Amino acid sequence: MATIISIASGKGGVGKSVIAANLALLLAKKGKRVTLADLDIGGADIHILFGLMNPPLTLTDFLNRRVERLEDIAQALPVHSGLTLIPGTGDTLATANMPYAKKKRLIRHLKNLQSDVVIVDIGAGTSYHALDFFLMADHHVAVATPDPTSVLDLYRFIKLAAIRRVLVSFLARGAMADALSDRDFCSVEEVLEVAGQTDEASRVVAETALRTFHPMLILNRLSGRAHVNVAALKKLLTEYIGGDLTLLGEIPDDPAMERAVRGYLPVVDREPAAPAAVALAAIADALLTRMACPAS
C-alpha cells in the first residue's frame, strides 16, 4: 500500500505544484517508487512542469470510466525511472460534483498503485474537493508564503480542514451525521459542543479526530525581509483549533525556481546546488523521517 502525502494551501500560487514536483523527484532519487498525482481539479498543470504539454490520458478518463485502471493513465517521466505522473483533469461537470464516495474510490485506487509514495497536489482553497483530498491522505502538508494574506488563508484552511475532519468522523454515525449535516460551523469548538450535546461518545470521537490531526507546514519564498512568526501561528492554532502544526521546512525565494519552471525541469535536477534546491532536499529528508514514525 502506498503512503499518500497531500500538499495543499489556502491561497493560490504559493508554490504547491513546484514543491510537489521537486519532492516527488527527490524521493524517487532516494530509491522510492513515487507517483505524483495532480488532483488540482480545474487547475491541473503539474505535467507542464515536466514539459508534458498534452498528456494523452488524464484523470478525467479515469473518473469518466473511459479507462478502468488508474495505472492506465499514469505516465512515465523521463527525468527518473522511479517517478510516474497521473495528469490532472480539467473542470468537467463530472468532477465538479464529485460525491464523497467517488473521492474515496479515487484515493483507494491511489493507495493501491504499485508505488511506495503518492504525492498529491491539491487545488488551492477550501472547497470540499480540496479539504477532502487533503484529509484523505496519510500525511498532510500545507504550504504558505510570508505574505500576510497567505498566512491568514493558511489559518482559515487549517481551521476548516479540522472542522471537516471532525464532521467526516461522524459520517458513519447516523444520528450524529443527521444532527450535523446542513449546518455551517464557524469554529471547531462549536462542532465539539454540538457533538457533546448528542452524547459523550460523540464528543470523544470528535476530540480524537482533532488530536490525531497533525498537519505539517512548508513556508515558501522566504527572503531577508519576509518571515513568518511560526511560534505565534502555532499558538493561535493550538488555542483556537486544538490541533498542532509542525514546521517541515522553509524554502527561500530563489530565481533558480523560476528558471527551472521555464526550463521544464524540477530545480533539484536542474540546479541542485541552488538555495531552494538545498532547502527542498532537507524537506524531503524531514518528510522521510516523519513517514517512518507511526501515525499517532
Ligand SMILES: Nc1ncnc2c1ncn2[C@@H]1O[C@H](COP(=O)(O)OP(=O)(O)OP(=O)(O)O)[C@@H](O)[C@H]1O
Ligand atoms: N521559492 C521560490 N522562489 C521563487 N519563485 C518561486 C518559488 N516557489 C514558487 N515560485 C514561483 O511561483 C510560481 C507558482 O508556483 P506553483 O505553480 O507551484 O504554485 P501553486 O501553489 O501550485 O499555484 P496554484 O494555486 O495556481 O496551483 C512558479 O511558477 C514559480 O516560478
Ligand SMILES: [Mg+2]
Ligand atoms: Mg498548482
